[in-house]
Each structure stands twice: as C-alpha cells, then as structure tokens.
Amino acid sequence: MIAYKTWKRNIAFLIVAYPMIFMSCGSKISEKAVDNPWKKMDLVIKSIPQVIFLKKDYNIKDFGAVGDGATFNTIAFEKAVKACTANGGGRVVVPHGKYLTGPIHLENNVNLHLEDNAEILFSVNPKDYPIVHTSFEGTELMNYSPLIYAKNKTNVAITGKGILNGQANNTNWWVWSGGKSYGWEKGIPSQNDPANREVLVDMAEKGVPVSKRIFGEGRYLRPNFIEFFECNTVLIKDITIINAPFWILHPIKSNNIIVDGVTVDSHGPNNDGCDPEYSQNIIIKNCVFNTGDDCIAIKAGRDADGRRVAIPSKNIIVQNCKMIDGHGGVVIGSEISAGVNNVFVENCVMDSPNLDRAIRIKTNSKRGGVIENVYVRNLEVGTVKECVLKLNMFYNVYGSQTGNFIPVIKNVSLENVKVKKAGKYGVWAEGYKESPVENITLKNVVIEKADSLYLLKNIRNFNFINTYINDKKVKSIKK
Template identity: 80%
Template sequence: MIIDKVISLKSAVCFIAISLMILSCAKQTTVVSETDPWKRMELVIKSIPETHFINKTYNINDFGAVADGKTLNTNAFEKAIKECAANGGGKVLVPNGKYLTGPIHLESNVNLHLEDNAEILFSLNPKDYPIVHTSWEGTEVMNYSPLIYAKNKTNVAVTGKGILNGQADKTNWWIWSGGKDYGWKKGIPSQNDPQNREVLVEMAEKGTPVSERVFGEGRYLRPNFIEFFECNTVLIKDVTIINSPFWILHPLKTNNMIIDGVTVNSHGPNNDGCDPEYSQNILIRNCTFNTGDDCIAIKAGRDADGRRVAIPSKNIIVQNCKMIDGHGGVVIGSEISAGVNNVYVENCIMDSPNLDRAIRIKTNSKRGGIIEDVFVRNLEVGTVKECVLKLNMFYNVYGSQTGNFIPTIRNISLENVTVKNGGKYSVWAEGYKESPVENITLKNVKIQKVDSIYLLKNVKNINFINTYINDKKVESIKN
C-alpha cells in the first residue's frame, strides 16, 4: 500500500514536471512570435478569412446587358447583383466584350467576375454617379459614388483577368485636378476653387456632421475607383485597372481584405494605386503598380477628421509586388492622423527613373499621428530619383501645414535591400527636437550611385548593420 502511494506520488511529480516543460516551451514559442515581426506577419496572414461563394452564376447578358461599348448597362449590372444576392450569392459574370456602365454597387456574398477578354468601361458623365457616403483625401464626405462601391458588406469580391477602365484622361475627370499637366487652363473650374476642397477641410475642422458635407455636382471632387467601405472579408484578384479618375483601390474602415495579382496602370493626378485607410489586416500580394502618384499609400484620415474617427491602419502586408512609376513605392501618409502601425513589406521589386522613393513616411504637425513598426526586407531597387528611405515630419504640399499635433515616427527597419541607383540620399529623415525620428535600422543594405549617404535632422538611434553605401561601410549613429 505504501509502495503504491510512493509510485503514485512519483507519477504525479513526473506529470507536473512534464506539464511545466510543455508550458515553458509554449511560452517560449509565444514570446518568439511576439518579438519576431515576420512571425507576427505570418500569424496575421493566417488570420485573414478567405471569401467563399455559392456555385451559382448570373450572367449580366441575361439581365439585358449589351456588349457594344456604347449602351449604358447600369441597370443590367444592378439587376444581376441584386438577383444574385437575393438567392444567397454566387458569381455575377461579365462575359467577353466591352460593357459601358455607371457605378457598380456590390452586395454581400457576390463575386463580380470578368472573363479574360471582358472590359468594363465606366461612364464619363458625372450625373450617372449618385451621391454616397465616401471619403476624399482622408476626409469623409457625401460625394460622387466610387466606380465600384460596397458599404457594410461581407464576403464580396471582384475577380477575373478582364479590364476595369475608368476612361479618365485630360479631357474629363483629370482636368478637375486643376493641374496644367492634366489639361486644366485658367477659367476652367476645378477642385482647387475656394468653395470646393478648402470648404470640405473647413467643415471637418469644425466638426460638421458627414451627412451635411454634401458635395457632388459643381464641387469637382473626383470619385475613387474601387472603394470597400466598412466591409469585411474581401477579395480583389487578377483584374487590370486603368485610367482612374482618382485613388484606385481604397479599402476604407475595412478589415480582412486580400488584393492578389492585380495590375494597376494609371498615370493621372492623385492616381495612388492602393490606399488602405482606417483598415486592418490587408494583404497586397503579386501586384504591379504603374501610377501617377504613390504606388501604395497607407492612410489614416486627415487632421481633425482622422482624430475624430481614430481608427489606426494596422497589419498592412505587401508581398511580391512590382512598383514602376510613382511618387513612392510603399508610402505611409500624408493623411495619417489616426496613426499607422505594423506594416510589412517583403520580396518586392521597385525600378523606374520615374519612381521618386522606395519607402516613404510623410506627415506634419497638422496631421500628427503615431507611425511605428514598419518592417521591410528583401527589396530589389533599380533606380529611384530622390532617395531610398524618406521619413519626413514636415510634409508640405497645400500651403501652410503646421499645427499643434507633433507626429511620432519610430521603429523603421530595412533588411536585405539592394539599390543600383539611389538618387540624392540613401536616408532622408527629419523630425522635431521634442519628437525625433527614432530607431531606424538598415541591415545588409547595399546602395550604389547615391549622391549623399544621408540627410538627418533630429534623428535618434540610426543603426547601420553590415550596410554599404557607394561601396563604403557605414557606421551607426547613437544619440
């Protein structure tokens, strides 16, 4: 009896010891996943749910669509989408051919699918675009509907190898920018007229309810191309997007979105390729961006409106993408007031004499915002005009941009980056005395043909680890 109790006690001790070992291992694994940013990224990717659709197809031709490139098919798209949604969802098929339409409004559980030789041409008549709740340059507004729009939808997609053609050029949407390079001349109305852009910004600063910020006709604020507003579980895959009026891919207050294999080729004003705003868990992979503005620009609201919404953009992942023309490859800002964190960029190629910067963060003391934890690795850069990495707290493009909201930029890492033609500076970083740019790390970075190693103002702790610029090893700066 005593022997049995001893054996039982030994077994219990052994069980407790093994349990503690298991818990210890589990704890170590958790610690690693919490401290290694790339393992955190993998956890985010695994957490993003994929779209799933019922195996039913609704051909827009069966709802009256005509593929002649001239007949307006807005009603046919609307009927097909509503019928699909009412029956539990499925695929709304756009067969080969050219289809002219006004805006397309998507519903939950609907996959808008373009066949390989299908092209959707979007109307150039502003009257075809109803007023909806949207956003313009980081400020919420009642304005022209985006060309493709979904609000408060779940499990929704745009797929297929066809073309989405906004038809914008210097004779229509682009002229509204007020830019002489885009067809504008003195006497032509534009977004820059005093009653337009400036009035919207003033309304936001005063706290005017969004429902009362009614723009549209006569205000010349161009519509976004594809906007998913307050959506969840979204897929955009394989389509080619050309000639956008304004921002191109715009996840707004949207979570769990995959953008995969998309080609963007649009060189108009403010033609950012992809602008995740107030959004989380966004995966952008296998895409090509050739744009008139930033290839990817992560946003978080402008000034008072961004602080009102107060939703940071986070867990934004960019993988295996190619950036050609653009103001920046991957950019954060300038509409950034709610902050951005946990950005991951890996295995990308950036190369064009018309690409200004590879990685850029832009803000100012009107925008404010906390921008932190940006991780970049395995980047192949051919040519950039200005610099490889630019971190700027004094971004100024619309006149006076100073206020009382001093931004924070910290924890920026570049690893395994090669650059053939680095432009003017390898690193250009400017902060405030009371808020320096903190903790920049360049590890295993090789930059050739750059005019100056860096331009630094109020920077704290910049680490160069095995980094060579113009074939010379660069030493870290600790202060």
C-alpha cells in the first residue's frame, strides 16, 4: 500500500514537473538558436514530419483515363483519388501519356505520382473550374479552383518525373492579366477592369465575409496552379511545372511543407515560382526556378485581409536552388501585412540578365508588416539587373499605396556572397524616418561590378564586414 502511494505521488510529480522541464529545455534551445540562427534552422528541419503512404497504387487508367491528349479525364482522376483515400491512401499513378483534365482535388493520404514521360494537360476553359475558397494576390475569395487543390488535408504529395502543363501560354488565362505582351488589347476584359481586382480589395477593406466575395465567371481573376490550403505535412517532389495561369506553388495557411527537386519553367504574368503564405515550417530545396515573376516570394496577406488573418509566415528555408529569370531570387512581399520572420537561404545560385535582384523585401505603408530575421549565406550570383539586396518600404506598383501602417524591416544578414555584376547598386535600402531599415549585415560579400555602391535612405546600423563593391572596401554606417 505504501509503495502504491509512493508510486502515485511520483507519477503526480512527473505530470506537473515534466512540462516545466520540457519548457526549460526548450527555452535553452531557443536561446542557443538566437545566438546562432543557423542552429535554429537545423531545429526547424528536424521538426518537420515526413509524408508516409501505404504501398498501394491506383492507376488512373484503371478508372477510365486515356492518355491521348484529347480525352477529358477529370472524372477518372476524381474516381482514382476517392478510391485511394477511401482505402487508407497510397499513390494515384499517372503513367506514360498525355492526360487532359480539369482541376484535380487531392484528399488525405494521397500521393499523386507522375511516372516518367507522363504529362497532365490542364483545361484552359474557365467553365471546367468550380468555385472554391481560394486566394488572389493575398486576398481570400471564392474563385476558380486552382488546377491542383487540397483544402484541410493531411499527408498529401505530388511526386514523380512527369510534367504538369497549365497550357496557359497565349490563352485567356494570360490575356486576363491585362498585359499587352501577353495578348491583351484594348477592349478585351481583364483583371484590371474596375469591377474585378480592385472590387475584391475593397470588399476586404470593408470586412465583407469571404463567403460573399464571389468571383469566377465574368471577373477574370486567374486561378493558382497548385494550392495547399490549410494543409499539414505535404511533399512536392521532382515534378516539372510549365505554362502556369498565375502563382505556381501556393501553400496558404499550411504547415510542414517540403518542395524538393521541382523545376518551374513558366514565363507568364505573375508566374511566381513558389509563394508560401500565412505558412510555417517550409523547406524549398534542390529546385530550379525560371519564371515570369519572382522565383520565390514569401507572402503574408494583403492589407486589411492580411491583418484580419494575422498569421505570419515563418521558418521558411531555401537550400541549394537555382534561380534563372525572375523579378527576384528570394523575395518577401509585397503581400506581407501579417509579417514574415525566420527566413533562411543558403547555397543557391542566381544568374540571368533577366533576373532583377537576388534578395528583396518589398512593402509599403498600406501593406505594413514586420519583416525580421532573414539570414542568407553562400550565394553565387552572376548577373542581376538592379541590385543584389533591395529592402524597400515604398513599393508601388498598383498606383497609390500609402496608408497608416508603417512597416518594419530589421535583422537581415548576407554572408559569403559572390557577385559578378549587380546592375545599378550593390545594395538598395529605403525606410521611414520613424521606422528605418535597421540591423543589416553584409559579411564577406564581394560584388565585382555595380554602377554605384549603394542607395541608402533612413537606415540604422548597416554593417559592412569584409565587404567589397567595385574593389572598394565598404565602411559600416551606424547612424
């Protein structure tokens, strides 16, 4: 009896004490991680769970699919996905061939696997895309389904050496952007018409519920390509993606995402390669981005909608990637109102006369947002058009973009970066007097050629350590 009471007392102590011990250890780990942010990155990597699937295959041909590039296979994909998830999961296999389809909606425990020489061709007819809860340029709405879509799913993947072809090049998807270089002409409807994109932004500003922001037919807002919405534990591996209507890889409100070995080659309007938004614990590695917009653009919602959701994007890791064409290699913003922190970029190659910047943060006083703790190391940069590092609180591409939400940009570090040609400036940073760009460090950075060393306005504590631009050692600025 005494032994039992002693055992019971000890168990009670452990129930109370264990969480305290755990929290204490966690606090020490966090303190060490702050001292060395790269240790924090390692901890994030170790914390991300891996997808696991049953060893069962569901070949789409067994569900009626025909890979002739002409037969419509939406129902076959739907049946295969439903059978797979209903039986505990596995692989939905797309074999050799070209498979025309409407949107594919994934379910729990499903790995959409494209074999070698398999290609999925997505319809360019808007009527094939149902209205779902999605997002357009950082604002939630009811709009055309993404080409591949998963909402509230866990343990999901897209894998294999095949091709996902959005077929958007020179079709209505690109024309809807309103860009003349994409086929738009005066008189053709586009997202820029007064009743379209700006109406959506106005709805968000007025607090209209998402369920009542109904767009789709007649509103000309293009769908995302691959969107994981409120998902957990996702893998996208080895596939090639071409000819996207809009943003290409878009995890939104999702956690624990790995993008590995993916090739994105799509030069359409707003063809960002990967846009994590309101998302956490993301690894993007071993990928190639050749895009019509930013290669990687980390997002956190636009204006009032971003502040409504209020989920920062954080713990975003980019490793061993190659960036070719694009507006920026790794970009944060401009849809950034909920903030971004803990971004790690390492061992990447960026090089193209059509790549504007290597690292960029873009926001303004309408967006707001706190952007902090961005760590970059070991970059090989060939040519960029404008500058290597751009930190801008006055981003303005849609007309007037000023408001009462002064942003914050602080704690940005570049280390071991080699650049052959930087264009206008080595570094470009602009802040507000009341909110300067602060605590920026460039260590062991060599920029062989730039028109000017830098453009710096309203900055504080800019540290240039063993950094050379045009063979000139750059001095730190502490003001």
